[in-house]
Amino acid sequence: MIFRQLFEPGSSTYTYLLACPDTRRAVLVDPVLDSVDRDLATVQELGLTLAYTLETHVHADHVTSAARLRSLVGSKIACPEMDGIPSADIGVSEIKPLTVGTVTLKPLFTPGHTDAHHSYLVNSPDAVRVMTGDALLIDGCGRTDFQGGCAETLYHSIHDKIFTLPDDVLVYPGHDYHHCHVSTVGQERERNSRLGGGKELQHKVVDRMTTNETSFFRDIHPFEALRKSILPELMARRAAERQVNFWCGAASTGQEPYSVLMLIAEHFPELLKWDIKFIATDLCSEVLARSRAGCFSQLEINRGLPASLLVKYFVREGASWKIRDDLRRRVEFREMNLVKDWPSLPPLDIVFLRNVLIYFDVETKKTILAKTRRLLRPGSYLLLGGAETTFNIDEAFEREVIDKTTWHRVKQG
Numbered sequence: 001m002i003f004r005q006l007f008e009p010g011s012s013t014y015t016y017l018l019a020c021p022d023t024r025r026a027v028l029v030d031p032v033l034d035s036v037d038r039d040l041a042t043v044q045e046l047g048l049t050l051a052y053t054l055e056t057h058v059h060a061d062h063v064t065s066a067a068r069l070r071s072l073v074g075s076k077i078a079c080p081e082m083d084g085i086p087s088a089d090i091g092v093s094e095i096k097p098l099t100v101g102t103v104t105l106k107p108l109f110t111p112g113h114t115d116a117h118h119s120y121l122v123n124s125p126d127a128v129r130v131m132t133g134d135a136l137l138i139d140g141c142g143r144t145d146f147q148g149g150c151a152e153t154l155y156h157s158i159h160d161k162i163f164t165l166p167d168d169v170l171v172y173p174g175h176d177y178h179h180c181h182v183s184t185v186g187q188e189r190e191r192n193s194r195l196g197g198g199k200e201l202q203h204k205v206v207d208r209m210t211t212n213e214t215s216f217f218r219d220i221h222p223f224e225a226l227r228k229s230i231l232p233e234l235m236a237r238r239a240a241e242r243q244v245n246f247w248c249g250a251a252s253t254g255q256e257p258y259s260v261l262m263l264i265a266e267h268f269p270e271l272l273k274w275d276i277k278f279i280a281t282d283l284c285s286e287v288l289a290r291s292r293a294g295c296f297s298q299l300e301i302n303r304g305l306p307a308s309l310l311v312k313y314f315v316r317e318g319a320s321w322k323i324r325d326d327l328r329r330r331v332e333f334r335e336m337n338l339v340k341d342w343p344s345l346p347p348l349d350i351v352f353l354r355n356v357l358i359y360f361d362v363e364t365k366k367t368i369l370a371k372t373r374r375l376l377r378p379g380s381y382l383l384l385g386g387a388e389t390t391f392n393i394d395e396a397f398e399r400e401v402i403d404k405t406t407w408h409r410v411k412q413g
C-alpha cells in the first residue's frame with residue numbers, strides 16, 4: 001500500500017493519502033481546504049488518481065476540501081452515512097467499508113467527539129493502521145464540549161473500538177499539537193493520560209475530560225486581540241483613572257487568568273503599576289485550589305505555553321512548574337456558581353466567560369448574560385468561547401470582530 005501522512009499547520013490537521021499500488025487509485029482521509037494544491041501535487045508526483053476523499057467526521061475546526069477536489073479532479077466524496085450530508089456521493093458505515101483497489105478502509109463507529117464520528121482501520125502487508133480522526137489523539141483525545149460531543153460516549157468508543165485492537169496497530173490521529181506523528185494502540189492504552197492506564201470508567205475521569213478542559217493561551221487569537229487592540233485602547237481610555245478590572249468567570253485550573261497576566265507583564269508592564277483587580281471564579285473548589293496553587297504539570301505546560309514565557313514566569317517545583325508568586329498573588333480566586341446568586345463584583349472592563357455557557361439552556365444563558373452586562377463599564381469587552389454567542393440570546397450586546405475573535409460589547413445609546 002502507498003501511504004503518506006501530510007500535515008496542515010494552520011489547524012494542526014493530519015491528512016492521510018492511501019493508494020493501491022496496482023490500480024494507482026487513491027483516497028485522501030480528512031483533506032483540508034488550505035492544502036488542496038499540496039495534496040494534488042502529492043497525488044500527481046506519485047502517479048496516482050484520486051478516487052475518493054473520506055471524512056472521519058464533519059466539524060468546525062478543519063474545513064474539508066472534498067467539494068473542491070471533486071470539482072477539480074472528479075474524486076467522489078465519502079463520509080459517514082449517518083452524517084446525512086446531502087452532497088456526499090458515498091456513505092460509509094461499519095457494514096459499508098470503502099475499497100480502492102486492494103486497499104480497504106474499514107469504518108469503526110467512534111462517536112463522542114461528534115455523534116457520527118468514524119475511525120478507519122486499514123490492514124496492509126507492512127502494517128495495520130487506524131486513522132482515529134478526532135476521537136483518539138496521541139496522549140489525548142478530541143474535545144467533547146461542543147457540536148454533539150459527549151465525554152462518556154467518547155470514552156466508550158475509544159475503549160471498546162480502538163483499545164480492543166492488537167497492541168501493535170499504528171495509531172494515526174487527525175490532529176497533533178506537539179509534533180507527534182504516530183503512536184500504537186498498546187502505547188495509548190498504557191500511557192494516554194486522558195484515557196489509559198487501564199483505569200475503570202469513573203465519572204470523575206469523565207468530568208475531567210469535559211468540564212475543566214483548558215490550556216494556556218487557549219485559541220490564541222483572543223490574546224492577540226488583547227495585545228494588539230484591546231489593552232492599548234483600554235489603557236488610553238482609562239489613563240486618567242489608572243484603574244482596570246478583569247474577571248474570568250469560569251477559570252478552571254487557572255491557565256486562562258495566568259495567560260492574561262503573563263501577556264500584561266510581557267507587553268504592558270506599565271499596567272501592573274495601575275490599580276488592577278483580577279478576579280477569577282469557578283464553581284468547582286478542586287480546580288480553584290489548583291488555580292490558587294499555580295502549579296502545572298509538564299503536560300499542562302506543553303499545552304500552549306511558549307518556552308520563552310516558561311523560563312521567565314515559572315519556577316520548577318519537583319516534576320511541576322509553579323507560576324511566579326508576584327503574578328500568582330495578583331489573582332483573587334473565588335468560588336462562584338454562575339447559576340446561583342452572584343457575590344458582589346466590581347465594575348468590569350474585560351470579562352472572560354469562555355467555554356461555560358455551552359453547558360446551560362437558553363434561559364440560563366440569558367440570565368447570566370444579563371447579569372454580566374449590568375457589571376460591564378461602558379466600552380467594556382466580553383469574550384465568550386468559540387462555540388458561544390450573544391446572538392439571539394441577548395441583543396443588548398453587539399458583536400465586533402477584533403483580530404479574528406468575536407468580542408461582545410454593550411450597545412451604546
Ligand SMILES: C[S@@+](CC[C@H](N)C(=O)[O-])C[C@H]1O[C@@H](n2cnc3c(N)ncnc32)[C@H](O)[C@@H]1O
Nearest residue numbers: 211212213214250252283284337338354355356
Ligand atoms: C471548559 S472549562 C473552561 C475553562 C476556561 N474558561 C477556558 O475556556 O479554557 C469550564 C469551567 O466552567 C466551570 N463551570 C461549570 N459550571 C459552572 C457554573 N455553574 N458556575 C461557574 N463555573 C462553572 C467548570 O468547573 C470548568 O472549570
